[in-house]
Amino acid sequence: MSTTLKNLTLKIWRQDGPNGAGRFDTHVIDEITDEASFLEMLDILNEQLIENGDEAVVFDHDCREGICGTCSLMINGQAHGPERATATCQLHMRKFSSGDTIVIEPWRASAFPIVKDLMVDRSAFDRIIESGGFITAATGGAPDANLIPVPKPVADAAMDAAQCIGCGACVAACPNGAANLFTSAKISHLNLLPQGQAERYQRVENMVETMDEYFGSCTNHGECEAACPKEISIDMIALMNSDYRKAKVKNRKALSRT
Amino acid sequence: MSMTIASPVLDSKTPDGPVADKWDNFKANEKLVNPANKRKFKIIVVGTGLAGASAAATLAELGYQVDAFTFHDSPRRAHSIAAQGGINAAKNYRGDGDSVNRLFYDTIKGGDFRSRESNVHRLAQVSVNIIDQMVAQGVPFAREYGGMLDNRSFGGAQVSRTFYARGQTGQQLLLGAYQQLARQIGLGNVRLFNRTELVDVVTVDGRCAGIVTRDLMNGEVTSHAAHAVVLATGGYGNAFFLSTNAMACNVTAAWRAHRRGAFFANPCYTQIHPTCIPQSDDFQSKLTLMSESLRNDGRVWVPKMAGDTRAPADIPEDERDYYLERLYPSFGNLAPRDISSRAAKRAVDNGQGVGPKQNGVYLDFADAIGRLGADVVRERYGNLFDMYERITGENPYEVPMRIYPASHYTMGGLWVDYELMTTIPGLYAAGEANFSDHGANRLGASALMQGLSDGYFVLPYTISNYLAQWLNKSIPDTSHPEFAKVEAEARDRYHRLASSDGTRGPDWFHRELGKIIWDYCGMERTEAGLDKALSEIPALYEEFRRDLKVTGGEFGLNQTLEKAARTEDFFELGMTMCRDALERRESCGGHFRAEYQTEEGEALRDDENFAHVSAWEYTGDATQPTLHIEPLVYEEVSFQTRSYK
């Protein structure tokens, strides 16, 4: 049964634009039921702000089902807040207690400039995908789907990697602002599958090098895995690194023989 | 009012020949644009969900210049990402009797005989190519141990034809299409305008000349000219405010096109999904879908006695009503969506609802856990059970889930002909944004199929049939005065909204509007209720114009202003929805008029007077649009009463 939380203090990061100076605004939520989601609490706050003539807090969100990867809040210093394997939009107030102070900030990473308040620009992720995160198969010429058998363990492993929602929590949690978990998830998804073999080494080279243009470098802290709402395993990074090393020596003319 | 005359304006352009040959006949006779000439044509694709991303990528691969627009930060975020269950295709990999013909027939029947035969047949035909294409692109569909693709079954079908990727089929398909689009962006063949919203459509000399957009980052309004424009902007389920759709889904693109002359077809055909988590409080912003697949093992019941507040475990077996099993013995808990939803509503209206607000019914896994063991149930539905527990704080392994119907999908949309062109030449609509294939009710796992069919395999063929006539002819560019005029109107509109200084924000109005539409144009509709809605919505709209408050200014990122404009379009859509529901004096699929039901309370169709598409023309007053009719002529199938008993 639901209970009511009382007297929550929110300290929310406000920043007018990418170059504006930021500040924390403090708001007190007198009461809210623990059935509310975290973002519903912000919705209610925003309705009040608007009615009082103030600007609503800008934050990114869309599906509210933990799948689109749009929501992106640092809550008390944790990417997506305190609940394991849970995106911000799936976090509910029952994880908090009356009297709590909650600090809400945007992702902080140099590759993700702040757009406004709690919203950041994650288009560097798109640049990584554009550089190689695909299998070239123009519409029209595909053979029958069952012509390429994919062993179940391979399909399952590819799916584990493909679950990444592109939220960027891994980058936000990383002390170096590295995007290795995100990039390796896509590389592993495609490089594990038989369909992905033709472009395997080209892909890893292009994607890793694009990643390095925008993001910091990985020093194996492992914070990314802990923050990831989809529990993407840090093993993906090892897979990426090993393919990258091979790409640097591989004679691609002999690819079909491996 | 007698309204069964076909409108001369609505030519479906259905090709000649038997239904099974029409698509081949079309392809044999259409006009083509040769490869070297394709780059002379500019195509705008608005929306980068399944339909838009697949269309933009394919058109660019063919050599056209493509500009793609989305209000999201990345194409990967479109609402398509949230689809859970799967995608249908007539592959017959199970050898269980599936075929193009059977998928065609199931879809027509599922749509309660209110869809266009030729379109549905084409959809069933190309469904098989979709799976091939997506596998080639690396979509990790579920596999069997031998490495072949796995299938599951879904409501409304007696074969196993649904392909899936865990509970995240939409995500995997969208990422596949997004990656293909990303490749074209990387190659410079597609220019992507992200966080950019279409705010109007421009027509010159009766043809679509381009669009006007607003950059959400800075409020700048800009014109874009093209040879053809595709709207793949999704459905309008958020008209109800509470729905399973993503928060940003809205009707603006389709509605703005409608105001410029595109007819809107069957707006009252909306799908209410039976298995969603019931509303827990008044401030709730979003409802969550629990996949239909749960009904394979869960049993739906309510207490027989109204107002029974005992805990579920304390209600003995013989005091429970497993109403779906009782009413529909052959489909039982797997009865189609519209039928299951109405049955749940009847139970709750009878006072048999469960949960703290008595607004749900039970979906109980106790028997399945007893029969299969908790581990098997966990393997099948573990992630759904976890999600349920995160949201409700209740453990469905121990207490039954509570579910209730919610707005989920909209079958209505922009009217399009066989070539997916709207009534504005050069303006196309694809995916959930059009009305094309699902009639009055959509079957599960068929929206993903339709979006990808439109984007990959239909539009790329049909669009050249229109473009060919413009080869080497000049088209108006953005210096044409019509662009300036539409731009000015858009600027004025956002200026007016941004200066609103009443007392209430856009969400308050959207919520109140949603309540009216839900109460009178939701799961059950009556003449009196719809009349009431048609006076209450305009009154609330007046209040909106007077009392809306928007803070944050006209320029710069302003989510409140974005919502205000989208809410305003929902008002007009709501009026036309209710008008459509009022004028359709029959019950069919998702449209249930209480006056037209059988003795057992099932939908009663009127094929004599209503076997047609209702396409509405905007008149300036959304409560009084002009009705145009496209009769539905069935050559292949014959009308039957839909029975799932």
Ligand SMILES: Cc1cc2nc3c(=O)[nH]c(=O)nc-3n(C[C@H](O)[C@H](O)[C@H](O)COP(=O)(O)OP(=O)(O)OC[C@H]3O[C@@H](n4cnc5c(N)ncnc54)[C@H](O)[C@@H]3O)c2cc1C
């Ligand atoms: C929870 C849920 C589960 C579902 N599960 C299934 C399932 O299992 N199987 C199935 O077949 N179907 C399912 N559906 C339905 C299916 O997901 C949708 O119908 C389908 O994905 C719609 O795709 P689309 O490409 O038409 O539109 P969308 O994916 O909604 O994309 C719309 C695009 O248009 C853009 N856009 C909209 N308006 C504008 C504008 N004015 N300016 C610029 N850009 C704009 C958006 O940014 C977005 O890119 C489900 C739906 C829901 C809600």
Ligand code: SF4
């Ligand atoms: S790897 Fe995890 S944390 Fe990083 S973007 Fe993907 S889902 Fe988000």
Ligand code: FES
């Ligand atoms: S809003 Fe989509 S993942 Fe959170």
